[in-house]
Amino acid sequence: MRIVREALAGTLESSDALVRVAPADTFQLDIRSAVFAQYGDDIRAVVEDQLSRLGVATALVSVEDKGALEFVLRARVAGAVRRASDETPAWSTR
Amino acid sequence: MVVERASHGVFPAEASPGGDVSELGLSTFRPGADPVALTQVTRLLAAVGLGRDADIELFVAAHRGDRLVGCLGLAGAVVKCAASDPGDRGAGVAARLMGRLTDEAQALGRTHLFAFTAPPNQPILERLGFHTLAQAPGDAVFLENTPFGLSSYVEALHAFRRPGARVGGLLLDRDEEDPGRCWLVTQAASLVDVLHVFVQTSPAGDDVVRVGQVRSAVAEVGLGDRVVVHTATPYAVSPTAFPSYFLPDAGRRAAAAVTLELRLFRSDIAPALGITDRFVAADRGPTRPAALLRRWLEQAPETAPPVRLREIDPAHHSPREANREGQKPDAYRP
Numbered sequence: 183m184r185i186v187r188e189a190l191a192g193t194l195e196s197s198d199a200l201v202r203v204a205p206a207d208t209f210q211l212d213i214r215s216a217v218f219a220q221y222g223d224d225i226r227a228v229v230e231d232q233l234s235r236l237g238v239a240t241a242l243v244s245v246e247d248k249g250a251l252e253f254v255l256r257a258r259v260a261g262a263v264r265r266a267s268d269e270t271p272a273w274s275t276r
Numbered sequence: 277m278v279v280e281r282a283s284h285g286v287f288p289a290e291a292s293p294g295g296d297v298s299e300l301g302l303s304t305f306r307p308g309a310d311p312v313a314l315t316q317v318t319r320l321l322a323a324v325g326l327g328r329d330a331d332i333e334l335f336v337a338a339h340r341g342d343r344l345v346g347c348l349g350l351a352g353a354v355v356k357c358a359a360s361d362p363g364d365r366g367a368g369v370a371a372r373l374m375g376r377l378t379d380e381a382q383a384l385g386r387t388h389l390f391a392f393t394a395p396p397n398q399p400i401l402e403r404l405g406f407h408t409l410a411q412a413p414g415d416a417v418f419l420e421n422t423p424f425g426l427s428s429y430v431e432a433l434h435a436f437r438r439p440g441a442r443v444g445g446l447l448l449d450r451d452e453e454d455p456g457r458c459w460l461v462t463q464a465a466s467l468v469d470v471l472h473v474f475v476q477t478s479p480a481g482d483d484v485v486r487v488g489q490v491r492s493a494v495a496e497v498g499l500g501d502r503v504v505v506h507t508a509t510p511y512a513v514s515p516t517a518f519p520s521y522f523l524p525d526a527g528r529r530a531a532a533a534v535t536l537e538l539r540l541f542r543s544d545i546a547p548a549l550g551i552t553d554r555f556v557a558a559d560r561g562p563t564r565p566a567a568l569l570r571r572w573l574e575q576a577p578e579t580a581p582p583v584r585l586r587e588i589d590p591a592h593h594s595p596r597e598a599n600r601e602g603q604k605p606d607a608y609r610p
């Protein structure tokens with residue numbers, strides 16, 4: 183999916199994450215998390231995998247993690263990407 | 277106790293150090309439309325030693341029962357006038373308020389938000405998704421709600437680099453009159469090979485018009501090839517856009533705004549464009565003393581190279597003469 187506008191999904195509350203997606207010619211991912219030391223690499227892997235499943239190759243993505251579980255993180259990434267794109271994702275195949 | 281909680285809904289109430297276990301309720305209101313809510317918010321701000329800025333378009337308020345426990349305001353793209361009840365802190369009120377405000381701003385098409393705050397509140401805003409841009413020591417911190425805002429802006433600036441041994445930078449205040457503006461630009465341009473002109477953003481929303489006016493004025497005096505007029509940017513912090521609620525002293529406020537602008541200019545904007553000289557009008561008023569400008573441009577230890585401060589004294593030239601000089605730009609080469 184092509185990112186055409188800046189969009190957000192999620193909250194800053196405990197056990198959630200705030201994901202921000204903005205259009206760009208490059209791919210950059212910024213993660214902030216209180217548990218970054220233990221889980222930073224896992225969070226990065228989940229976000230990158232979800233973005234590639236959604237077909238997002240270039241974007242500026244920032245994740246403000248408040249201890250979100252994996253499925254929450256995936257949902258927030260998908261939500262932000264959907265709001266930032268004009269395409270309709272094929273949810274059934276994901 | 278359990279019965280009382282159940283009466284408020286199926287979810288257990290958040291624990292609060294204040295002892296009030298009512299559920300947290302959020303509401304949004306426009307200051308002009310709800311005088312009762314505005315009075316409550318003003319009282320809460322005053323209770324924690326803060327004022328209420330007049331330019332706030334909307335407030336998000338948090339209540340427990342009838343009691344206001346937190347508020348947060350939005351003016352343009354600036355988040356301000358944040359307060360929470362001292363007895364209710366640490367109960368997630370700030371995160372709920374910021375979440376709601378972010379949603380409201382997104383609905384208005386504003387995703388890129390900024391904040392100015394007192395240094396003790398910097399960690400709170402950083403926990404709420406903000407990233408620090410610059411600090412005026414002891415007085416203020418300037419933040420934005422994305423890690424990519426400034427870096428994307430600086431990256432885009434590289435396309436406007438022009439070759440030259442001396443490259444100038446000039447910031448036009450939004451209250452500058454047209455003839456004075458044009459005169460400053462021609463004077464500054466005559467002293468360097470290339471001049472980058474920045475225009476401060478205005479809450480009036482006429483940035484595009486004002487940038488267009490400066491661009492046509494520059495083209496009229498034949499400086500189009502040596503003067504780059506940039507689109508208005510929030511990174512050129514304007515003293516008039518700087519909030520007043522946490523720094524009541526007007527002098528310190530103006531100095532803080534200037535400090536934030538100069539530090540960003542030197543550390544990020546000037547290096548991206550190769551700017552060597554920063555021009556200021558000598559009659560810039562008491563809020564921008566030369567010592568303050570020199571400190572942040574030339575003296576303060578930064579990783580970025582110093583930028584030379586150049587003062588232009590309007591007393592020595594009338595605007596009419598300046599326009600004539602501007603037509604033969606080589607006359608003033610150093």
